[in-house]
Amino acid sequence: MEARHLRYALALAEHEHFGRAAGALGIAQPPLSKQIADLEREVGARLFDRTRQGVFPTAAGDAFLARARRALDEVAAAVVEAGRAARGETGRLRLGFIASALLEPLPTVLGRFGRERPDVRLELHEMATSRSTAALVAGELDVAITLGRPRGAGAERLVSVPVGHDHLIAVVSTAHPYAGQPSVSVDQLRQQPLIVAPGEDEPVVGAGLRALLGEDSPALGGATVARDIHTIIGLAASGVGVGLGPSRMLAAPRPGAWFCEVTPRTPLPDLVLSFTARDRSPALSAFLDIIRKNCPDVGAALDHRLGAHCEQRGQDLADS
Amino acid sequence: MEARHLRYALALAEHEHFGRAAGALGIAQPPLSKQIADLEREVGARLFDRTRQGVFPTAAGDAFLARARRALDEVAAAVVEAGRAARGETGRLRLGFIASALLEPLPTVLGRFGRERPDVRLELHEMATSRSTAALVAGELDVAITLGRPRGAGAERLVSVPVGHDHLIAVVSTAHPYAGQPSVSVDQLRQQPLIVAPGEDEPVVGAGLRALLGEDSPALGGATVARDIHTIIGLAASGVGVGLGPSRMLAAPRPGAWFCEVTPRTPLPDLVLSFTARDRSPALSAFLDIIRKNCPDVGAALDHRLGAHCEQRGQDLADS
DNA sequence: TCCGTCGATATCTCAGAAGTATCGTCACCC
DNA sequence: GGGTGACGATACTTCTGAGATATCGACGGA
Incomplete structure (x- = not known):
């Protein structure tokens, strides 16, 4: 038949x-x-x-x-x-991301993607950097947004490109003495009850802060820990203490919250977009295309990284 | 592909x-x-x-x-x-039938058929003998139950077999003088208001009655005409007059109605099952099989008629 | 009765599906 | 690090069967 x-x-x-x-x-x-x-x-x-x-x-x-x-x-x-x-017009895109990425790059990118590819099912999984990396390597994710370049087993098989740069800023209640100041100093922070994200989620914030404030700073020991950045801002706005977080927080203004720079300016690990060098799904290619179109600088970095991978593969071929 | x-x-x-x-x-x-x-x-x-x-x-x-x-x-x-x-297990069977066939052969046969072939869609069309014949010839019906053998254009292409024999009986109210009598005579009928089916639906009843009672019988001129046999029985039971109809009426007993024979015994045209000699649908074959199994006499007549058709076709072949 | 139409049958041809042998590539493993 | 084995791709051959041509048989209409 x-x-x-x-x-x-x-x-x-x-x-x-x-x-x-x-x-x-x-x-x-x-x-x-x-x-x-x-x-x-x-x-x-x-x-x-x-x-x-x-x-x-x-x-x-x-x-x-x-x-x-x-x-x-x-x-x-x-x-x-x-x-x-x-052609990536249907299918699914499994995206792992660090919670704070919801503040700045994700809403814009996902909005555009949803509009241009309405028939691609988006699966969004909020997870820490280490889990994202493992999931990418295991093939359980197509793409991830992590804090800093992925490390650990299999990370060398990933292509990574930074999407924007961040530095440390503070947030306080508008009723706080620091409100209205454009910046606060590290010395000032040492005197204050702090509100920070837990170390696993924003690891370099944790370790970096320890380095910045000093290992035995009393402010660190008594710091309030909040997983969600919106919670940090909310707690700070209600006067619980001085919230610390990435400059991405500026994308989430809130009545009663005052943002100020921290001096000296302290760079934070970049948000990084990663995916497997091979096994790219068409939906992922479409996703990357949309990023290329809308963020030329990220696109250029992307092409550069991909080019490097091709060159390396070419080199491998020439060697054997 | x-x-x-x-x-x-x-x-x-x-x-x-x-x-x-x-x-x-x-x-x-x-x-x-x-x-x-x-x-x-x-x-x-x-x-x-x-x-x-x-x-x-x-x-x-x-x-x-x-x-x-x-x-x-x-x-x-x-x-x-x-x-x-x-195999006739699915499909449809388009059945045309004269209304009074609903009294006797149809309920039994359709009941068995529906039980044995639950997935065959039964399409039941009540229609007069002449329309059944035309519809069979035009391929709009698979099988028909008519009053008397089909006549007219294309009727020679049909296979027909009688299903049971009928004679004229009368029905009166139990309050009627004839109630309790086993039979009434034609002479007695001439004195009574009659209730009969219209000539087109039961043509030989109409013409036969005229012959039986005499062309100018006053009872005929003033007869009540009812299309449905149940209506005839109902009218008779309520004392409107003497209902006349086929002995099949006995299958529809009713409180207040008295059935009696008419003397001399007057045969009525048989109910006849007809279908096209060629183009038999599998559902029809299944239908005929069920009739064969349950009414051996009808089945035998059926096989005889089909055999005759085959012989005729064989004869045709030998001629050419 | 002849002729035309239409589907079935017989036979041949050739495209392409399947088989055999072999190659290139990549892990893996002494 | 070179040897080795596993696996899919390629080259080439074989043979099945889809399609073409020619013809038959059956039926209907003129």
């Missing part, structure tokens, strides 16, 4: 005449007769009544043809769907 | 290995490689990732395979459905 048999049977049902159906199919009449006969033998039932008035489906033929039509429609749809999936 | 390509792609997706998939398909590995390559070229997208760990569908491959599976399922279903339709 081949697709040919179905096409021939449908053509015969349409033209109700062996000769004309064969003509429409671009073949001669005898092969059509034979193929229909073969089909009827294989199905085990006569599918067409040959009368003087024309060739008409039997009851069995009607039942068969209805299914045959659907089968061929499925095949045509299979080709179309495969093409769309290959 | 042939069904072969779909089967091969599905086997490859299942075994994740060219060699093993080819083995399962009963072919060697190189042809499988070629067919998959041809398929990918025709679809215009790579469908499988060949890795060291195995062969896995790409996003496009997943989309394609899902549809391919459904397409092959449809084909398998097409064969099964065609077989069922050919």
